[in-house]
Each structure stands twice: as C-alpha cells, then as structure tokens.
Amino acid sequence: MLTDLDTPALILDAQKVKANCDHLRTRLQSMGVSLRPHVKTAKSLEVVRMAHGGGTGPITVSTLKEAEFFFSHGFKDILYAVGIAPNKFARAAALKRAGCTLSVVLDGVQAAKAFKEFCSAESLAIPALIEIDTDDHRAGVKPDAPELTDIGAILGSQLGGVMTHCGNSYISKSTDEIRGWAKTEREGIVHSSGRLRAAGHAAPVASVGSTPTAMFGETFAGLTEVRAGVYVFHDLVMAGLGVCRTDEIAMSVLASVIGHQAQKGWIITDAGWMALSRDRGTAKQAVDQGYGLVCDVDGRALGDLVVIDANQEHGVIARRGGLPAKLEDFPVGKMVRVLPNHACATGAQHGAYQVVNGSTAVAATWERFNGW
Numbered sequence: 464m465l466t467d468l469d470t471p472a473l474i475l476d477a478q479k480v481k482a483n484c485d486h487l488r489t490r491l492q493s494m495g496v497s498l499r500p501h502v503k504t505a506k507s508l509e510v511v512r513m514a515h516g517g518g519t520g521p522i523t524v525s526t527l528k529e530a531e532f533f534f535s536h537g538f539k540d541i542l543y544a545v546g547i548a549p550n551k552f553a554r555a556a557a558l559k560r561a562g563c564t565l566s567v568v569l570d571g572v573q574a575a576k577a578f579k580e581f582c583s584a585e586s587l588a589i590p591a592l593i594e595i596d597t598d599d600h601r602a603g604v605k606p607d608a609p610e611l612t613d614i615g616a617i618l619g620s621q622l623g624g625v626m627t628h629c630g631n632s633y634i635s636k637s638t639d640e641i642r643g644w645a646k647t648e649r650e651g652i653v654h655s656s657g658r659l660r661a662a663g664h665a666a667p668v669a670s671v672g673s674t675p676t677a678m679f680g681e682t683f684a685g686l687t688e689v690r691a692g693v694y695v696f697h698d699l700v701m702a703g704l705g706v707c708r709t710d711e712i713a714m715s716v717l718a719s720v721i722g723h724q725a726q727k728g729w730i731i732t733d734a735g736w737m738a739l740s741r742d743r744g745t746a747k748q749a750v751d752q753g754y755g756l757v758c759d760v761d762g763r764a765l766g767d768l769v770v771i772d773a774n775q776e777h778g779v780i781a782r783r784g785g786l787p788a789k790l791e792d793f794p795v796g797k798m799v800r801v802l803p804n805h806a807c808a809t810g811a812q813h814g815a816y817q818v819v820n821g822s823t824a825v826a827a828t829w830e831r832f833n834g835w
Contacts, residue, residue, distance in 0.1 A: 465798065471734035473817065476713045480713045483713060487677060488515075496687070497689070501691060511538070520538070523544045528832070546594065547591075559589050589621065625656055625670070626690075628671075629645070632704075641678075642681055646681070652671055674691045715762065717817070720798075724779075730793045731780075736754070736774065752783075754769070768783075780799070
C-alpha cells in the first residue's frame with residue numbers, strides 16, 4: 464500500500480498512463496501520421512513500451528544515454544533530437560555500428576561540415592535532420608533562411624530531413640492558440656521540406672513535435688511523424704493549457720506531514736524541491752499551482768491546497784494565494800500526494816516509480832534513470 468512506503472516517493476498510476484498513451488496513438492493513427500514518442504519524460508522501459516501498445520517502435524531521445532539504454536532493450540529506430548556536439552560523434556558512431564538506425568539533429572553550416580567530415584573519415588552514413596525554428600523559441604534554422612539549402616548541400620545523401628519543436632505552444636493562452644501554433648509548426652516544416660526538395664535533396668523525414676500541438680493539430684498533411692513526450696503522464700502545465708484534466712495526470716509525489724506553522728497556517732511535509740523540482744511552470748498561467756497541487760492519498764485534489772514554497776527537503780502547503788489551511792485535517796504522519804507542474808522535471812528527481820492501478824495498492828516498482 465502507498466501508506467507503507469517511505470516518503471517522498473514517486474507514484475505512477477499505470478491505468479492513467481495506458482489511457483493517455485492509447486489516446487494519442489489512436490488520434491495520430493486516425494490522422495495518418497506516425498508517432499515517435501519522446502522518452503525523455505519517462506526514462507522507463509515499461510512506460511515506453513506502453514506508449515507503443517506493449518511493444519517497441521520508433522522513439523525520440525534527448526540524451527545518448529537514453530539511446531544506448533533503449534537500443535539495448537530492442538528499440539532500434541532512434542532520433543537523437545538535440546543538436547549533436549562533436550564530443551558525441553563517437554558515441555553516435557558506436558550505436559550505428561551496433562545496428563541502431565540512428566538519426567541526429569543539427570542546425571548550422573559549421574555543425575554540418577564537422578559531422579559530415581567525421582562520418583566520411585569513419586566510413587559511416589548517419590542521417591542528420593536539420594532543425595527548423597518555426598516559432599522563435601529555441602534552436603533552428605528559419606524556414607526561409609538561405610543556409611537551409613547550404614546545409615542540405617553539405618550533408619548530401621546524409622540529409623535525413625527536417626524537424627522542429629514548437630515550444631511556444633506551452634505558453635499558449637487558449638486551445639485555439641495551440642491550434643494556431645500547430646498550423647505554424649506544420650507549415651514551417653512543409654515549406655522547409657519543399658525548399659530542400661526543390662534544391663535536389665530527398666529530405667524524407669518531416670518531423671514535428673510537442674504534446675500540445677500533437678493533441679490539437681487539425682491536420683498533419685505533409686508530415687511523416689509527430690514527436691511528443693509529456694502526454695504519457697501529463698502534468699499541471701498541460702492541465703492549465705487545457706490539454707488534459709487534472710484527473711488524467713498519472714504522476715504524483717507521495718509526501719508525509721512532518722509539522723506545522725500554526726500562526727501562518729502552514730503544513731510542512733518531507734517533499735521539498737529535491738522531490739518536486741524547482742519548476743514553476745504554472746506561475747504565468749491563469750491558475751498558479753505553486754510547486755504542485757495537493758491531493759489525498761487516493762489521488763483526489765484537496766480543493767485549493769498547493770505547495771506554496773519548497774526548500775531542499777521541506778514542502779510548505781497552504782491554500783492557494785497564501786491563505787491558511789485547516790491544520791487539524793493534517794496531523795503529523797498523514798500522507799498526501801502532490802501533482803507536478805512539469806512531469807519531466809519531477810521525474811528526474813527520482814530513481815524509480817511506485818506503480819499503482821487506480822488504487823492505493825502498489826503493484827510494481829519500475830526503474831527509471833537519469834544522466835547523459
């Protein structure tokens with residue numbers, strides 16, 4: 464039972480994970496585009512298999528450690544979706560030589576030349592996707608930038624295609640705005656692909672990705688795949704965007720009450736930022752969830768109770784806005800569950816999931832990993 468666990472502990476409701484995975488996989492299948500789940504959120508073999516309906520399939524990774532781990536467990540089609548640095552070329556080459564169908568990402572002439580020279584010297588042909596900046600959010604080449612075709616020419620037969628991540632979808636104010644970003648994302652990639660093909664390059668892959676745009680995109684015409692990761696768990700940022708309901712969030716942190724500050728109306732727990740993370744992703748949303756929304760041990764939200772502050776090993780619970788809580792309802796030793804702002808960040812604080820199936824009975828422990 465959850466009440467038998469040491470706290471803090473990372474709890475995962477496998478029923479919700481399955482429902483979340485099935486929903487997006489079915490949605491994209493019905494729209495004629497492939498799903499390449501991003502494993503950086505889960506970093507768990509069991510969860511990623513659920514994303515593929517129980518088996519293996521194409522995945523996206525953010526670290527070569529993820530690539531090496533999942534390749535060793537039967538996942539062979541892997542996109543390393545962070546711009547590759549020269550000090551990682553050798554690890555990528557080792558994966559390729561071991562039989563991994565690996566693709567990498569880069570976004571500049573300098574990176575393309577260095578990678579092409581390395582592959583030529585090693586007699587390897589590792590496809591590279593050009594990252595496209597469709598929203599001024601992060602890395603990438605603009606769809607109309609002259610260097611797009613220059614990079615394509617440098618890569619030649621190693622040009623795998625184009626990819627983008629629409630990070631601005633995470634700061635949208637409405638689902639209509641998310642749909643708008645999904646349209647911008649798709650059109651930017653289709654335009655980039657068209658320019659490369661017009662210049663004589665095959666550019667077979669047209670890849671987009673973010674959970675909000677995957678959930679609300681109205682068409683994926685001209686695309687070959689969609690990448691998404693946090694959808695397997697969802698979190699409070701996704702709930703604040705209207706991407707999910709709070710009762711669809713599969714991850715929580717189990718914490719114990721260890722004391723009170725009666726004059727302030729605070730409940731003190733043993734789950735600080737080392738358990739919850741420092742992420743404050745809901746701070747700019749309509750509803751600020753602090754460091755996490757507080758639920759009872761069964762996973763039911765307790766009104767407007769949130770973690771209003773977090774030290775390394777201490778969490779401070781009060782009502783949203785700093786109003787005092789009813790301390791008598793939370794004696795020392797009582798357990799609560801905290802829904803995370805950002806599932807990726809909270810998961811990264813832990814080494815394993817304690818798995819439940821819609822109840823408080825612990826059914827399994829699933830290992831997860833961190834690092835690069």
